[in-house]
Amino acid sequence: MTTSQSMDWQWENAVAGSVAGLATVTFSHPLDVVRTRFQVYDGRNPNLPCxxxxxxxxxxxxxxxxxxxxYAGFNPAVLGSTLSWGLYFYFYNSAKQRYMENQDKTIVGTSAGIHLASAAEAGVLVCLSTNPVWVVKTRLQLQTPHHCGRPYSGFSDAFKTILxxxxxxxxxxxxxxxxxxxxHGAIQFTAYEELRKIIIEFRHKQNPSVNKSSDSLxxxxxATLGASSKLVAILATYPFQQRPNIYGVPRYADSGHAMEKTVRLEGIKGFYGGLTANLLKTLPAASITFIAYENVLYLLKQTKRRG
Structure with missing residues (x-):
């Protein structure tokens, strides 16, 4: 693959990822609002709805x-989701290509290791790039009729006020x-890639005429791969989520304090607050993400071939 072809391929992944992010957040946002409110409710603050x-x-x-x-916080959610998924797929596929080209020179030797390292690298870069958007989105989602402070009028106002x-x-x-x-993302993408490889190889063994590529999927x-890989990631990482602060008032000094206080006040069950809403939102959302991503990527490739 030439440098020009490589750049085109990476940008195609970014575009497909952005479209997937837009489709996903449009479908799942109400459940994300519910999940966020469940996660901050501990039964002790009368200003929060139960x-x-x-x-x-x-x-x-x-x-x-x-x-x-x-749809509270929808605008920053759209911005954050399209930006995050676009960047994630761009960074992920760039890293994966780099690791595969230098496979003999790195400690990341197996395909699972390459997928894990690529997803982790992409996750760090996306996290650093988009964290402010998610902070603003969470603040907007937590505004309720019980909100006792000055409400934010929108994304721009919230961003400026926080700053x-x-x-x-x-x-x-x-x-x-x-x-x-x-x-979480590293586990999800590794599970997705490895399960996809298993399905493709199984179908090729059953019918050797089937092309050994993602075109056969x-x-x-x-949809199945997206939901299955997401479920694996959720079960592995959900208890370690730290709850957000409310209206700028710190609830936890750090992650260790968050875990200690949650165990003391709510027990193990506290680590799974909002899990039902999270599963209802994220499993179909993960399916939508990968359906949109893979199909948009396919359309882009087909358009390029025709051109």
Whole structure:
């Protein structure tokens, strides 16, 4: 692959990733709002609404706050998701190509090792690039009728207010646990790549005339692979998520304090707050992400061939 072909291929991955991010966030945002609110509720703050379960939360938010509440923080979510997925697929495929070209010179020898290292590298770079967007999105999602401070009017206002009142460091709150959770993406992409390879090889053995490439996979395959790989990553990393601070008021000094306080106040169950909403949102969302990504990438390749 020439340098020019390599750059085109990487940008095709970035475009496909951005479209996938847009499709995913549009579908899953209300459940993300519910997940965020469940994660910050510990039963001790009277200013936070209490929801019995995910359907009750969706119904209550919709009744009291309307679509505005269900899609709170949607603009930064769209920005963050399209930017994150575009950059992630760009960095991931760039790193994977580099590791494969230098396979004999690195300690990352196996295909699983290459996928794991590539996904981890991409995750770190994306985390550093997009953390401010996710901070603003979380603040906007946590605005409820019970909010006791001055509400933000939107993404721009929230960004400016946080920067003015709390400084640039506030935009990087949660960066450390975010970097720690890079392992989530690394596990997900490794599982996706390895499961995809198993399916392709199995079909080729069953029918040698089947092309040994991703072109032999269907939309149902991508949906299944996306959901399965996401489930593996969630079960492996969900308990280590740190809850966000509320309205700029620190709840935890650091990740260790967050874990200690959660165990003391809520027990092991506290580490799985919002898990149902998370699974309902992330498993279909992961399917949508990879369906959109793989199909857009295929269309881009076909368009280039015709041109």
């Amino acid at each position: 929801y019995r379960n995910t359907p009750h939360a969706l119904f209550t938010i919709g009744r009291l706050e309307g679509l505005r509440g269900l 003015k009142d709390e400084g640039w460091r506030a935009l990087y709150k949660g960066l450390l646990p975010g970097l720690f959770l890079v392992s 269907t939309t149902i395959d991508y």
